[in-house]
Amino acid sequence: MKSLLWIRWTLGLLLLCTADADSGRKPNFVFMMVDDLGIGDLGCYGNTTLRMPNIDRLTLEGVKLTQHIAAAPLCTPSRAAFLTGRYPIRSGMAAHGRMGVFLFSASSGGLSQEEITFAKAVKEQGYSTAIIGIYHVNKWNLIVKCYQNADHCHHPNSHGFDYFYGTIMTHLRDCQPGHFLYGHIPYKMQESGPEGIGLVSLALLHIKGMIAVTRRVVFGFLVLVGLVVSLFGVLVYTFPNLNCFVMRGPEIVEQPYTSDNLTQRMTSEAKDFFFYRNSERPFLLFFSFLQVHTGLFASPLFRGRSQHGLYGDAVMEVDWSVGQIMQTLERLNLKENTLVYMTSDQGPHLEEISINGEMHGGYSGIYKAGKSTNWEGGIRIPGILHWPGVLPAGKVIDEPTSNMDIFPTVLNLAGASIPSDRVIDGHDLLPLLQGQVERFEHEFMFHYCNAQLNAVRWHPPNSNAIWKAFFFTPDFYPENSSACFHTHICLCIKPYVTFHDPPLLYDLSKDPTESTPLSPDTEPQFYSVLEVIRAAVSHHAESLKPVPVQVSPLQIVWKPWLQPCCSSLSQKGKTKHFLAKFVSR
Structure with missing residues (x-):
């Protein structure tokens, strides 16, 4: 009897020590962001015509956020907010004019060196960090160079990423023969x-x-x-040669690049990163897909396999890549200690038309409009988080969350301090994901269209209502459409918008499709809700500090002396050696 008790006590002590050891291990992070993916494109969000078994499995084994909101409806400000946990207006990443993104690789604007990305924060905690895929002026606004050709002030290495393989320009049609402009x-x-x-x-x-x-x-x-x-x-x-190239670290290794099999090559690069990492160090990998942004492409293995043309083929290839990444994590016994997050940068580009007149945009599901608008279709994005044994499997959360919430979540898990010298607009997701709290901290969300405050979302305490007020809305073309075909993208300036006084008001808990604006006759709380929202706007405005505008005409114009060039043939074929060099640091 005593021996049995001794065995139980010994086993209990061993389990306790093991638990303590495990709890002291810092988790790994794998983030996957698809470009211009619509929330309605995924089977786990209701699509029944696109087959995506790997993303569906990720959802079944993890947590699905149904009200996950992009901080902005365009890639440049949305991704800047994602990296920093801050509204893009705070970092100068919101345009004050018509052009809200960068179109040339040789531009000088970008995320300030004073901003802290989650990669920079976890690197200081001993993490090995990498980004594979798009690291582009249109996407990240972390321009490769600032003042002279060799400074690389906005290269991924300068913002916390040890290793980079990918493009700094988005994959536009311009990168494909015969598609320019x-x-x-x-x-x-x-x-x-x-x-x-x-x-x-x-x-x-x-x-x-x-x-x-x-x-x-x-x-x-x-x-x-x-x-x-x-x-x-x-x-x-010259445009494709000057702007469509692949880099490894600071070197250009393919110029111009060929999109065929590009996703497969980048997936292989991600797998190599897992294999060649320093096993004693935790890691953060950011896999940023070039798909499914225009111009669309899919490798021969997936071309013609979907019911939705080239767009559906590209989505299926994304699902394959997700499966490859997850299988590699499992094969290397990394899955149990890795937080995986999958999302999109904003809603789908509904206005995208091919040179043959075919629709090449995604699907917003039941939600109104798409990319570049703050209607739900433009900012409600997939939010899937996976961490076996830590996050519950199959859980669905309907609370409003933001892509800015990843920043504080990562810092807290990595043991880094949340910066106290600046406003951080995101909140730690872990208590909500694990069920420790039922109500999340986002009472108000502010939806910007470039640098203009476009709409405000209010989720009152002790209420199921989710009010959303629009101060102006884009003009659709034609009027009964949900897209802006007259400009190929909805714009935030006159004459493409209509201002509203009083603001348009919706209750998303009852009208998620934003089909019927409320009025004083249909909603008794109409004026009191708007009064609270206006007070929140005033309080928010007081927290904003003047910063240099990075997305200005002077910053986005092409500067020949900053042009990255040229292809380094000596770097081709040296993936493993280059990876080993960086992840062993």
Whole structure:
């Protein structure tokens, strides 16, 4: 009997010591972000026509957030907020003009060195950090260079990432032969281009008939036209070479790159990172998909396999990549100590049309509109978190959460201190995910369209209501559509928006599709709700400090002296050696 008690006591002590040892281990982090993925594209969020077994399994084994909100409806500010846990207006990553993103690799704006990314914070705690995929001025606003060609002030290495393999430019159609600029020409201009040219010609003929046009004027006009056409030709020829390249660390290894099998190559790079990591150090991997942003691509293995054309094929390839990453974690016995997070940067690009007139955008499900709008379809994104033994399997959470919440969650788990010298807008998700609390800390959320406050969400304490007030809304084209085909993207400036006084008001708990705005006649609390929201806006505005605007015309313009170039053939084929060098630090 005594021996049995001794055995039980010994086993209990061993289990206690093991538990203590395990609890002292810092978790690994794997984040997967898909570009322009719609919440309605995923089977776990209601899609019945796209097969995605790996993402579905990730959801069944983890936690699904149904009201996970992007901090902004465009990639540049949304991703900046994701990295820092702060509204992009606080870091200067919200544009004050028409252009809200960067279009050239040689631009000088970007996330300030004073900002703290979660990669930088965990690196100080001994983590090995890597980003594979997009690290682009359009996406991350962490421009590679600032003032001179060699400073690399905004390279991933300068913002906390030890290792980088990917692109600094988004995958635009411009990176594919024969697609240049089509996606940037307003839809109405594409429709009316021939008619416009004809009208200009008639006008010139009319002027010629009314006035005596000298040979010098005609010659000068022809020279000007020739110059413009020549410059345009040079831009067409050089754009892919100057902006469509793959880097490994600070070196360009493919210029221009080929999109075929690009996702498969990057997936292989992620697997190599797991294999060549320093096993004694925890790690953070950020896998940022180039898919499913325009221009769409899929490898031959997935082309033609879906019911939704090239877009569906690309989504299926993303699911395959997710499966490869999860299988590698499991094979290396890393799954049990790794927090996996999967999401999108914002809603789908509903206005995207191929050169053949085919729709190449995603699906918002039941939600209104898409990318670049603060309707639910533009900012409600997938939020899937997976950590066996720590997070409950199959749990669904309906509380409003934000992609900014990842920042404090990661820092707390890694043992890093939350910065006290700045406002952090995100909150630690772990208590909510584990069921320690039922109500999350986001009472108010502020939805910006560039630097303008567009809408406010209010989830009152002790209430199921989720009020959402719009101060202005984008004009759809045509009026009964939920997309802005007249510009290829919804804009936040006049004449593309309508201002509302009083603001449009919705209760998302009853009207998640935002189909019927409330009024004083239909909602007794109409004015009292707006009063609380206006007070919250005033309080929020007081917390904002002036910062340099990074997305300004001066910052986004192409600067030849900052142009990254050129392909380094000597780096090709050295993936393993390069990875081993970085992860062993």
